[in-house]
Amino acid sequence: MTINARHTRALGHGAIYLFAAAGAVVMLFPLVWTLSTSLKTIDKLVVTRIELMPDPIAWSNYITLFDRMDVAKQFTNTMTIVSAALIGSLLICSLVAYAFACIEFPGRNTMFILLLSTMMLPGVVTLIPYFLMWDRLGLVNTFYPLIIPRFLASNPFYIFLMVQFFRGLPKDLFDAARIDGCGDLGIWRRIVLPTSLPVLATVGIFTFQWAWNDFMSPLIYLSGDRHKWTLALGLNALVGFEGETTVHYQMAFSILMIIPVVIVFALGQKYIIQGVTFSGIKG
Amino acid sequence: MTAQSTSSVGTMGSLAAQARLSLRSFRRRRWIGWGFILPWFIGFLIFDLGALLLNFYLSMTTFTVGARTPDWVGFANYERVLSGDRLARLSFTNTVYFVGLSVPLGMLVAFTLALLLNSDIRGRGAFRTVFYLPSLVPVAAASIIWLFIFRTRNGLLNLTLGLVGINPIPWLSRPEWAKPALVLMSLWFFGQQMVIYLAGLQGIPSELYEASDIDGANSIHKLFKITIPLMTPMLFFNLVMGIIGSFQVFTAAFLMTQGGPVNATLFYMLHLYNNAFRYFRMGYSSAMAVVLFFVILVLTLLVNKTSGRWVYYGGT
Incomplete structure (x- = not known):
C-alpha cells in the first residue's frame, strides 16, 4: 500500500467515524431529552433553550407517578x-x-x-x-x-x-x-x-x-x-x-x-x- | 469400533423383530406428529382461516355490535369504501404517502449505516447498540416522546433547528407538516433493519472483495457489483415486510394526532378503527379490512414478481 492510499484510507475512516458519531448523537438525543425532562420540576418544563441538566433533580416525579x-x-x-x-x-x-x-x-x-x-x-x-x-x-x-x-x-x-x-x-x-x-x-x-x-x-x-x-x-x-x-x-x-x-x-x-x-x-x-x-x- | 460391529451383528440377528417394531413405531409416529401440531392447527382453523372467512362474510353485511342478525347487503360496503366514503379515500392516500416515504427512506438510512458500520472502525459494537436502542422503545412511549419533541413552541426539534436559524415549524399542527413529521419519527426505528443488513454484510465472503481488488475494482464498483447484488434477498425481505407493516400504521397517529390536523394523518387503519370501535360499523370496517388485505396482497405479489429481475439468490 502506498503512503497516499493509506492517507485516503485514514481520511475515509475519519469521515465514517464523524458521520456515525453524528448519527449516534441524533439517535440518542430524544432519549436523553426524555430522561432529562422526566427529572425536571414543573416550573422548569417550559424552556427557551436546550438545557440537559435538570436543576433541581426531581426524583420525586417517579414517586409521584406511583402514588397518583x-x-x-x-x-x-x-x-x-x-x-x-x-x-x-x-x-x-x-x-x-x-x-x-x-x-x-x-x-x-x-x-x-x-x-x-x-x-x-x-x-x-x-x-x-x-x-x-x-x-x-x-x-x-x-x-x-x-x-x-x-x-x-x-x-x-x-x-x-x-x-x-x-x-x-x-x-x-x-x-x-x-x-x-x-x-x-x-x-x-x-x-x-x-x-x-x-x-x-x-x-x-x-x-x-x-x-x-x-x-x-x-x-x-x-x-x-x-x-x-x-x-x-x-x-x-x-x-x-x-x-x-x-x-x-x-x-x-x-x-x-x-x-x-x-x-x-x-x-x-x-x-x-x-x-x-x-x-x-x-x- | 468393536462395540459398533457387535451391535450391528446383533441388529442383523433380530432383523425381522426390528422391522416389526419400527413399523409399529412408525405407524404410531404418524399421528403423534399431528398431536404435536394440534394446538397450532386449532389456532389456524379458528384464528386464521375461520377469522378470515368470517371477515369476508361480515364485509357483506351491515353488522353492528349487539345486532342479532346481520343484514346481507352484498357488495354495498365495498362500493362505499371504493367510491362513497370520502374519508376512506383520503385515508388511503395518506397511507400511501406515508408508506411511499417511510419504507424507502428507512431502507436507505438503514442500509447506508450498515455499510458504514461494516468497515472496521473503532467502537463498532457501541455504535450498533446506540442505533438499535430506539427500536426497543415501545411505540406508545415513542409516540409520547415525539409528541413532546415536535412541539411548535419550545419543542426539542424546533429548539435545535433554531440554533441554525430555522424558524419554528408547526410540525403536528399544520396539515402539510404532520405527515412528514410522522415519517421523520418512523426513521428513528431504522436500527431494527440495520442489524439485519449488518449480519448479511458480514456473511459476504471476503474472497470476492480480494478477487475484485486484483482486478483493480474501486470501492464504488465493489458496492454495486458485489455488495448490493448479494444483499438483494435481504433488501427484498425488508421491502415486503416494510410495506405490510407500514400500511397498517396506527399507534403513532392514534396517540399523537388522532388523525388530525384536518385529517392529514387519518391513516387507513385509524379510519378503520374509528368505524369499528367508535361507531361499531363492523360490517363496513370488515370491508375496509378486505380492501387493505388485497392492496397488500397485490403489492407483495408485484414485488415478488419483479424480484426475479433484481434479487440474487446465489450461494451467499
Missing part, C-alpha cells in the same frame, strides 16, 4: 399478560416446531407451507372477527383475548425460527435417545429443549417485547375496565387527561416503560445473534 397513578397495578397487569404470553409461546411453539422439524407425518409439508403463508397474513383482516368472537364469549375486558391465542401458537414466525434451529440439531442425539426408549415427548423435553437455549431465548425476548409493547390489542380489549389497563393504556390516559401540565410525568412514564425492554434485551442479546444466525434467517 395506578402504575403499580398497570405494571402487574402488563406482567401477567407478558408472562402468560411467554409460557404459551415457548411451550406450545416449541412442541409444534419439534413436530415440523423432527417427526415425519402425513401432510407435514402442506401444513408447513400453510404455516408459512399465515406469516404473510396481515393482522387487519382478522381484527374484527377476533373482537366479535371474544365479544360473543363475553371475554372482552378480560386478559383472555390477549393470552389464549398465545397458547394456540398464534405466531408463525416463532415456530418458523424454532423449526430452522431444531433442524440443525445433530440427529444422532435423537436416535440415541430413541434407542434408549425415549418417546417424542421425552426427546422434546430432555434433548431438544436443553440444547436449544439460543432459539428459546430469542423467541422469549421477541415475545416479551411484543407483548410489552403492544398497544392496539389492550386498547381494543381492555379499555373498558381501568383496573385491567396495561402500562401503554395508562400512558395514553395520562396524555389525554391533563396534557400540558404533566409532561414530566409522561416522560417519566415513558422511561419506566423503556427500562424493562432494554434490560431484557441486554441480558439476551448474545442469544438473539446465535438464535437467528443458527436458524439460517440471515441467508
Whole structure:
C-alpha cells in the first residue's frame, strides 16, 4: 500500500467515524431529552433553550407517578399478560416446531407451507372477527383475548425460527435417545429443549417485547375496565387527561416503560445473534 | 469400533423383530406428529382461516355490535369504501404517502449505516447498540416522546433547528407538516433493519472483495457489483415486510394526532378503527379490512414478481 492510499484510507475512516458519531448523537438525543425532562420540576418544563441538566433533580416525579397513578397495578397487569404470553409461546411453539422439524407425518409439508403463508397474513383482516368472537364469549375486558391465542401458537414466525434451529440439531442425539426408549415427548423435553437455549431465548425476548409493547390489542380489549389497563393504556390516559401540565410525568412514564425492554434485551442479546444466525434467517 | 460391529451383528440377528417394531413405531409416529401440531392447527382453523372467512362474510353485511342478525347487503360496503366514503379515500392516500416515504427512506438510512458500520472502525459494537436502542422503545412511549419533541413552541426539534436559524415549524399542527413529521419519527426505528443488513454484510465472503481488488475494482464498483447484488434477498425481505407493516400504521397517529390536523394523518387503519370501535360499523370496517388485505396482497405479489429481475439468490 502506498503512503497516499493509506492517507485516503485514514481520511475515509475519519469521515465514517464523524458521520456515525453524528448519527449516534441524533439517535440518542430524544432519549436523553426524555430522561432529562422526566427529572425536571414543573416550573422548569417550559424552556427557551436546550438545557440537559435538570436543576433541581426531581426524583420525586417517579414517586409521584406511583402514588397518583395506578402504575403499580398497570405494571402487574402488563406482567401477567407478558408472562402468560411467554409460557404459551415457548411451550406450545416449541412442541409444534419439534413436530415440523423432527417427526415425519402425513401432510407435514402442506401444513408447513400453510404455516408459512399465515406469516404473510396481515393482522387487519382478522381484527374484527377476533373482537366479535371474544365479544360473543363475553371475554372482552378480560386478559383472555390477549393470552389464549398465545397458547394456540398464534405466531408463525416463532415456530418458523424454532423449526430452522431444531433442524440443525445433530440427529444422532435423537436416535440415541430413541434407542434408549425415549418417546417424542421425552426427546422434546430432555434433548431438544436443553440444547436449544439460543432459539428459546430469542423467541422469549421477541415475545416479551411484543407483548410489552403492544398497544392496539389492550386498547381494543381492555379499555373498558381501568383496573385491567396495561402500562401503554395508562400512558395514553395520562396524555389525554391533563396534557400540558404533566409532561414530566409522561416522560417519566415513558422511561419506566423503556427500562424493562432494554434490560431484557441486554441480558439476551448474545442469544438473539446465535438464535437467528443458527436458524439460517440471515441467508 | 468393536462395540459398533457387535451391535450391528446383533441388529442383523433380530432383523425381522426390528422391522416389526419400527413399523409399529412408525405407524404410531404418524399421528403423534399431528398431536404435536394440534394446538397450532386449532389456532389456524379458528384464528386464521375461520377469522378470515368470517371477515369476508361480515364485509357483506351491515353488522353492528349487539345486532342479532346481520343484514346481507352484498357488495354495498365495498362500493362505499371504493367510491362513497370520502374519508376512506383520503385515508388511503395518506397511507400511501406515508408508506411511499417511510419504507424507502428507512431502507436507505438503514442500509447506508450498515455499510458504514461494516468497515472496521473503532467502537463498532457501541455504535450498533446506540442505533438499535430506539427500536426497543415501545411505540406508545415513542409516540409520547415525539409528541413532546415536535412541539411548535419550545419543542426539542424546533429548539435545535433554531440554533441554525430555522424558524419554528408547526410540525403536528399544520396539515402539510404532520405527515412528514410522522415519517421523520418512523426513521428513528431504522436500527431494527440495520442489524439485519449488518449480519448479511458480514456473511459476504471476503474472497470476492480480494478477487475484485486484483482486478483493480474501486470501492464504488465493489458496492454495486458485489455488495448490493448479494444483499438483494435481504433488501427484498425488508421491502415486503416494510410495506405490510407500514400500511397498517396506527399507534403513532392514534396517540399523537388522532388523525388530525384536518385529517392529514387519518391513516387507513385509524379510519378503520374509528368505524369499528367508535361507531361499531363492523360490517363496513370488515370491508375496509378486505380492501387493505388485497392492496397488500397485490403489492407483495408485484414485488415478488419483479424480484426475479433484481434479487440474487446465489450461494451467499
